[in-house]
Amino acid sequence: MRASRLMAIVLLLQNRGKLSAKELAQRLEVSERTVVRDMEALSGAGIPVYAERGAQGGWRLSEGYRTQLTGMKPEELAAVIVAAHGELLSDLGIAGHFEAGVQKLIAASPAEASLSAAAARQKIHIDGAGWHQAAEQQPLLPAVQEAVWESRKLLLRYAREEGIAERIVHPLGLVAKRSVWYLVAETEDGLRTFRISRLLAADRLEETFERPAQFELAAFWEQSVGDFKRRLPSYPAKVLLSAEAAGRLERERYVKTISAEETGDGRLRAELEFQTLASACEIVLSFGPRMEVLEPSELRERVAAELKAAFGLYRED
Numbered sequence: 001m002r003a004s005r006l007m008a009i010v011l012l013l014q015n016r017g018k019l020s021a022k023e024l025a026q027r028l029e030v031s032e033r034t035v036v037r038d039m040e041a042l043s044g045a046g047i048p049v050y051a052e053r054g055a056q057g058g059w060r061l062s063e064g065y066r067t068q069l070t071g072m073k074p075e076e077l078a079a080v081i082v083a084a085h086g087e088l089l090s091d092l093g094i095a096g097h098f099e100a101g102v103q104k105l106i107a108a109s110p111a112e113a114s115l116s117a118a119a120a121r122q123k124i125h126i127d128g129a130g131w132h133q134a135a136e137q138q139p140l141l142p143a144v145q146e147a148v149w150e151s152r153k154l155l156l157r158y159a160r161e162e163g164i165a166e167r168i169v170h171p172l173g174l175v176a177k178r179s180v181w182y183l184v185a186e187t188e189d190g191l192r193t194f195r196i197s198r199l200l201a202a203d204r205l206e207e208t209f210e211r212p213a214q215f216e217l218a219a220f221w222e223q224s225v226g227d228f229k230r231r232l233p234s235y236p237a238k239v240l241l242s243a244e245a246a247g248r249l250e251r252e253r254y255v256k257t258i259s260a261e262e263t264g265d266g267r268l269r270a271e272l273e274f275q276t277l278a279s280a281c282e283i284v285l286s287f288g289p290r291m292e293v294l295e296p297s298e299l300r301e302r303v304a305a306e307l308k309a310a311f312g313l314y315r316e317d
Helices: 002-016 021-028 030-043 075-081 088-092 095-106 110-121 143-148 216-230 244-248 278-286 296-312
Strands: 049-051 058-063 122-125 151-162 163-177 179-185 190-195 199-208 235-242 256-262 267-274 292-296
Touching: 002 058, 002 296, 021 030, 021 244, 030 049, 030 179, 030 190, 075 110, 088 216, 143 179, 143 199, 163 216, 179 216, 235 244, 235 278, 244 256, 244 267, 256 278, 267 278, 278 296, 292 296
Parallel strands: 122 163
Antiparallel strands: 049 058, 151 163, 151 199, 163 179, 179 190, 235 267, 235 292, 256 267
């Protein structure tokens, strides 16, 4: 544990230049006295650390000192980037590179590591927020991944309403949304997103391409997600619900709570935003007597009709 903390101190000082004992203690979640003892241990091990006195003082490494990074492979760096998402390592075929990547990053030069990490972040983005979870077969992912890394053009085949389409694209990056992988590519019609599991074919071409200088993968994805959410249909409603139902409502994917206030009888009067009338009816029915629709009348009537039909199925003769 102490050895890893000492290495963390060295890397922090390399990246930050100077940090006070208080700042180091906060980052490492130890006491300032422990930081001082760690500095003595580093000095005794031959690491050139020293303290600058005064109000603006702090701990520094001697000018020019840095650890060395050698032989860092793109696959190893990519494995480290997605390490917190272990289920994705096998998808990319880089699980075996994880340990090697970690060991090399521990001894990384900040300048070299920063450049390599920045490049990798432009080509893989992990979005951990929840949508509908799905386990998908993605046999074309390795070919798409290689094209992304090598900046080689891709010939894609995919199904559209009017039939099978083919298109040559510039594969700019991969995005993982839980277990679903997407390709972000530049096309003749602008930037487009392709769900990899729905591709029929992905052939790497020999021709390479230049990445757009101002393109940021994470920023593009966040904007795309925001645009998608704004295009979703909206169906507002007002309901009465129990406190128990309110807690469960927070975990529902397809309904948003706009406002809620207590009614004085242990229930809440809430303004909700569903996606459609049908979706709203299904969700309300799933809450049983713990949720009552107040408005709109068409939703209330539809829920009542569904309950009446269900009662007809189960009542005794």
